Amino acid sequence: GENVEQHPSTLSVQEGDSAVIKCTYSDSASNYFPWYKQELGKGPQLIIDIRSNVGEKKDQRIAVTLNKTAKHFSLHITETQPEDSAVYFCAATTMDTGRRALTFGSGTRLQVQP
Amino acid sequence: DAGVTQSPTHLIKTRGQQVTLRCSPKSGHDTVSWYQQALGQGPQFIFQYYEEEERQRGNFPDRFSGHQFPNYSSELNVNALLLGDSALYLCASSFRGHGSKNIQYFGAGTRLSVL
Numbered sequence: 001g002e003n004v005e006q007h008p009s010t011l012s013v014q015e016g017d018s019a020v021i022k023c024t025y026s027d028s029a030s031n032y033f034p035w036y037k038q039e040l041g042k043g044p045q046l047i048i049d050i051r052s053n054v055g056e057k058k059d060q061r062i063a064v065t066l067n068k069t070a071k072h073f074s075l076h077i078t079e080t081q082p083e084d085s086a087v088y089f090c091a092a093t094t095m096d097t098g099r100r101a102l103t104f105g106s107g108t109r110l111q112v113q114p
Numbered sequence: 115d116a117g118v119t120q121s122p123t124h125l126i127k128t129r130g131q132q133v134t135l136r137c138s139p140k141s142g143h144d145t146v147s148w149y150q151q152a153l154g155q156g157p158q159f160i161f162q163y164y165e166e167e168e169r170q171r172g173n174f175p176d177r178f179s180g181h182q183f184p185n186y187s188s189e190l191n192v193n194a195l196l197l198g199d200s201a202l203y204l205c206a207s208s209f210r211g212h213g214s215k216n217i218q219y220f221g222a223g224t225r226l227s228v229l
Contacts, residue, residue: 006156032216043118043204043220044157089156093216100208100216101147101170104156 002027004092006105013080014113021075021108023090030092033073034102035064038087047088048075051095080112116141118207118221126227127195135190135224139207145169146188147218148180149204157204163188164210192226200228 003026013019025033031052036044050057050064050073057064063076077084087109091102119138127133139146145164149157159172163182182188186207192199202225206218 004156034217036220041222043222046217046219049217091156095216100145100210101159101162101172102149102157102206102218103159106156107154 002030002092002103004090004103004105006090006108008108009106010109010111012111012113015080015082017080019075019077019080019084019110019112021088021090021110023073023075023092023105025071025073025092025103027092027094028071029094029096030103032093032095033064033066034091035075036089036091036104038089038107040086044089077110080110082112082114085110085112118205118219120203120205120221120224122224123222124225124227126229128229129195129197131195131228132191132193133195133226135192135203135205135226137188137190137205137207137221139186139188139205140219143207143209143219144186145208145210146182146186147206147208148188148190149206149220150174151202151204151223153201160190195228197228200226202226 006023034049037047038044066073087107090105147162148160151157161171166182177193179191202223204223205221208218
Protein backbone atom coordinates (compact mmCIF):
# COMPACT_ATOMS: atom_id res chain seq x y z
CA GLY A 1 0.00 0.00 0.00
CA GLU A 2 0.85 3.67 -0.10
CA ASN A 3 3.22 5.19 2.45
CA VAL A 4 3.60 8.95 2.89
CA GLU A 5 6.44 10.51 4.86
CA GLN A 6 6.32 14.16 5.93
CA HIS A 7 9.04 16.50 7.20
CA PRO A 8 9.64 18.41 9.37
CA SER A 9 7.39 17.42 12.26
CA THR A 10 7.59 20.94 13.71
CA LEU A 11 8.43 24.25 12.07
CA SER A 12 8.74 27.65 13.70
CA VAL A 13 9.06 30.78 11.55
CA GLN A 14 8.85 34.54 12.06
CA GLU A 15 5.84 36.36 10.70
CA GLY A 16 6.48 37.31 7.08
CA ASP A 17 8.95 34.49 6.45
CA SER A 18 8.30 31.53 4.16
CA ALA A 19 7.57 27.98 5.28
CA VAL A 20 8.20 24.78 3.34
CA ILE A 21 6.85 21.32 4.19
CA LYS A 22 7.99 18.27 2.24
CA CYS A 23 6.41 14.89 1.60
CA THR A 24 7.42 11.75 -0.23
CA TYR A 25 5.15 8.93 -1.38
CA SER A 26 5.84 5.35 -2.33
CA ASP A 27 3.07 4.24 -4.70
CA SER A 28 3.69 5.32 -8.29
CA ALA A 29 -0.05 4.85 -8.97
CA SER A 30 -0.91 7.82 -6.72
CA ASN A 31 -2.01 10.76 -8.81
CA TYR A 32 -3.81 13.16 -6.48
CA PHE A 33 -2.09 15.01 -3.64
CA PRO A 34 -4.13 17.24 -1.31
CA TRP A 35 -2.89 19.33 1.60
CA TYR A 36 -4.99 19.83 4.70
CA LYS A 37 -4.76 22.33 7.56
CA GLN A 38 -6.03 21.26 10.96
CA GLU A 39 -6.63 23.76 13.72
CA LEU A 40 -7.12 22.79 17.33
CA GLY A 41 -10.47 21.11 17.90
CA LYS A 42 -11.36 21.06 14.21
CA GLY A 43 -11.30 18.60 11.37
CA PRO A 44 -8.79 18.84 8.50
CA GLN A 45 -9.57 21.56 5.98
CA LEU A 46 -8.44 21.27 2.37
CA ILE A 47 -6.20 24.21 1.47
CA ILE A 48 -4.75 23.18 -1.90
CA ASP A 49 -4.37 20.09 -4.06
CA ILE A 50 -2.43 19.00 -7.13
CA ARG A 51 -2.83 16.26 -9.70
CA SER A 52 -0.02 14.30 -11.27
CA ASN A 53 -0.41 15.95 -14.65
CA VAL A 54 0.64 19.30 -13.16
CA GLY A 55 4.03 20.27 -11.72
CA GLU A 56 3.01 23.31 -9.73
CA LYS A 57 -0.12 25.05 -8.50
CA LYS A 58 -0.48 28.35 -6.69
CA ASP A 59 -3.29 29.98 -4.75
CA GLN A 60 -2.37 33.39 -3.35
CA ARG A 61 0.26 32.79 -0.63
CA ILE A 62 0.13 29.01 -0.93
CA ALA A 63 1.81 26.87 -3.60
CA VAL A 64 2.37 23.17 -4.09
CA THR A 65 5.02 21.54 -6.28
CA LEU A 66 5.15 17.94 -7.46
CA ASN A 67 8.09 15.88 -8.74
CA LYS A 68 6.62 12.62 -10.03
CA THR A 69 9.98 11.11 -10.88
CA ALA A 70 11.31 11.57 -7.37
CA LYS A 71 7.86 11.02 -5.78
CA HIS A 72 8.18 14.26 -3.85
CA PHE A 73 5.67 17.03 -3.28
CA SER A 74 5.98 20.17 -1.20
CA LEU A 75 3.84 22.92 0.31
CA HIS A 76 5.15 26.47 0.22
CA ILE A 77 3.58 29.25 2.29
CA THR A 78 4.91 32.76 1.69
CA GLU A 79 4.48 35.86 3.86
CA THR A 80 3.36 33.75 6.81
CA GLN A 81 0.85 35.19 9.27
CA PRO A 82 0.00 34.14 12.85
CA GLU A 83 -3.28 32.65 11.62
CA ASP A 84 -1.26 30.19 9.51
CA SER A 85 -0.28 28.48 12.77
CA ALA A 86 -1.79 24.98 12.68
CA VAL A 87 -0.95 21.36 11.86
CA TYR A 88 -0.54 20.66 8.16
CA PHE A 89 -1.00 17.23 6.59
CA CYS A 90 -0.07 16.03 3.15
CA ALA A 91 -1.91 13.09 1.62
CA ALA A 92 -1.86 10.90 -1.46
CA THR A 93 -4.39 8.78 -3.30
CA THR A 94 -5.42 7.66 -6.76
CA MET A 95 -8.36 8.86 -8.74
CA ASP A 96 -9.27 5.29 -9.74
CA THR A 97 -12.82 4.40 -8.80
CA GLY A 98 -11.87 1.55 -6.53
CA ARG A 99 -8.99 3.21 -4.71
CA ARG A 100 -9.83 6.54 -3.15
CA ALA A 101 -8.66 6.26 0.43
CA LEU A 102 -6.36 9.08 1.46
CA THR A 103 -3.02 8.11 2.95
CA PHE A 104 -1.80 10.90 5.21
CA GLY A 105 1.61 11.99 6.36
CA SER A 106 2.28 12.34 10.07
CA GLY A 107 1.77 16.10 10.09
CA THR A 108 3.80 19.28 10.54
CA ARG A 109 3.07 21.67 13.39
CA LEU A 110 3.70 25.16 12.04
CA GLN A 111 4.10 27.99 14.51
CA VAL A 112 4.30 31.55 13.18
CA GLN A 113 5.86 33.90 15.71
CA PRO A 114 4.47 37.48 15.61
CA ASP B 115 -25.12 24.83 3.01
CA ALA B 116 -24.16 22.65 5.96
CA GLY B 117 -20.85 20.93 5.73
CA VAL B 118 -20.06 17.47 7.10
CA THR B 119 -21.66 17.04 10.50
CA GLN B 120 -20.73 14.45 13.10
CA SER B 121 -22.30 13.42 16.36
CA PRO B 122 -21.66 13.22 19.19
CA THR B 123 -18.77 15.64 19.70
CA HIS B 124 -17.31 13.78 22.63
CA LEU B 125 -17.90 10.32 24.04
CA ILE B 126 -16.56 8.42 27.01
CA LYS B 127 -16.83 4.64 27.15
CA THR B 128 -15.28 1.81 29.15
CA ARG B 129 -13.35 -1.16 27.82
CA GLY B 130 -15.53 -3.85 26.29
CA GLN B 131 -18.41 -1.54 25.49
CA GLN B 132 -19.77 -0.77 22.05
CA VAL B 133 -20.08 2.66 20.43
CA THR B 134 -21.89 4.15 17.43
CA LEU B 135 -20.75 7.36 15.75
CA ARG B 136 -22.82 9.22 13.19
CA CYS B 137 -22.04 11.33 10.12
CA SER B 138 -24.11 13.41 7.72
CA PRO B 139 -22.31 14.22 4.48
CA LYS B 140 -22.09 17.57 2.75
CA SER B 141 -25.06 18.32 0.53
CA GLY B 142 -24.64 16.71 -2.90
CA HIS B 143 -22.11 14.14 -1.72
CA ASP B 144 -22.74 10.41 -2.00
CA THR B 145 -19.62 8.85 -0.47
CA VAL B 146 -18.56 8.70 3.16
CA SER B 147 -15.13 7.72 4.45
CA TRP B 148 -14.14 7.19 8.07
CA TYR B 149 -10.70 7.88 9.53
CA GLN B 150 -9.14 7.37 12.94
CA GLN B 151 -6.73 10.03 14.18
CA ALA B 152 -4.66 9.17 17.23
CA LEU B 153 -3.17 12.05 19.19
CA GLY B 154 -0.27 13.65 17.34
CA GLN B 155 -0.69 11.52 14.22
CA GLY B 156 -2.21 11.78 10.79
CA PRO B 157 -5.65 10.32 10.08
CA GLN B 158 -5.74 6.62 9.18
CA PHE B 159 -8.33 5.27 6.76
CA ILE B 160 -10.87 2.86 8.24
CA PHE B 161 -13.35 2.30 5.39
CA GLN B 162 -15.42 3.98 2.71
CA TYR B 163 -19.12 3.61 1.89
CA TYR B 164 -20.81 4.26 -1.42
CA GLU B 165 -24.28 3.12 -2.51
CA GLU B 166 -24.78 1.63 0.94
CA GLU B 167 -21.89 -0.78 0.52
CA GLU B 168 -18.38 -0.88 1.95
CA ARG B 169 -16.15 -0.22 -1.04
CA GLN B 170 -12.70 -0.05 0.46
CA ARG B 171 -11.26 -0.96 3.84
CA GLY B 172 -8.08 -0.07 5.65
CA ASN B 173 -6.11 -2.17 8.09
CA PHE B 174 -8.67 -2.27 10.90
CA PRO B 175 -10.13 -5.34 12.63
CA ASP B 176 -13.69 -6.59 12.19
CA ARG B 177 -14.62 -4.87 15.47
CA PHE B 178 -14.96 -1.80 13.27
CA SER B 179 -18.07 -1.88 11.11
CA GLY B 180 -20.21 0.63 9.36
CA HIS B 181 -23.36 1.37 7.54
CA GLN B 182 -24.60 3.86 4.98
CA PHE B 183 -28.24 4.83 4.72
CA PRO B 184 -30.28 5.73 1.61
CA ASN B 185 -29.89 9.44 2.47
CA TYR B 186 -26.08 8.93 2.32
CA SER B 187 -25.56 9.42 6.05
CA SER B 188 -23.36 6.87 7.77
CA GLU B 189 -22.60 5.21 11.07
CA LEU B 190 -19.37 3.79 12.44
CA ASN B 191 -19.70 1.04 15.02
CA VAL B 192 -16.89 -0.22 17.21
CA ASN B 193 -17.42 -3.33 19.34
CA ALA B 194 -15.43 -4.61 22.32
CA LEU B 195 -13.68 -1.29 22.84
CA LEU B 196 -10.00 -1.29 23.75
CA LEU B 197 -8.00 1.47 25.38
CA GLY B 198 -6.16 1.88 22.07
CA ASP B 199 -9.40 2.84 20.35
CA SER B 200 -9.24 6.22 22.06
CA ALA B 201 -8.88 8.73 19.22
CA LEU B 202 -10.56 11.39 17.14
CA TYR B 203 -12.84 9.74 14.58
CA LEU B 204 -13.24 11.77 11.42
CA CYS B 205 -15.85 11.46 8.75
CA ALA B 206 -15.15 12.74 5.24
CA SER B 207 -17.62 13.07 2.41
CA SER B 208 -17.07 13.31 -1.32
CA PHE B 209 -18.83 12.91 -4.64
CA ARG B 210 -17.98 9.74 -6.54
CA GLY B 211 -19.69 10.58 -9.80
CA HIS B 212 -18.09 10.68 -13.23
CA GLY B 213 -15.41 13.31 -13.49
CA SER B 214 -15.41 13.98 -9.78
CA LYS B 215 -12.26 15.27 -8.23
CA ASN B 216 -12.42 13.01 -5.15
CA ILE B 217 -12.13 16.05 -2.92
CA GLN B 218 -12.85 14.86 0.60
CA TYR B 219 -14.35 17.30 3.07
CA PHE B 220 -13.96 16.49 6.74
CA GLY B 221 -16.21 16.97 9.72
CA ALA B 222 -14.95 18.19 13.07
CA GLY B 223 -14.81 14.65 14.39
CA THR B 224 -15.94 12.69 17.43
CA ARG B 225 -13.47 12.47 20.30
CA LEU B 226 -13.76 8.98 21.81
CA SER B 227 -12.14 8.23 25.14
CA VAL B 228 -12.02 4.62 26.34
CA LEU B 229 -11.37 4.19 30.06
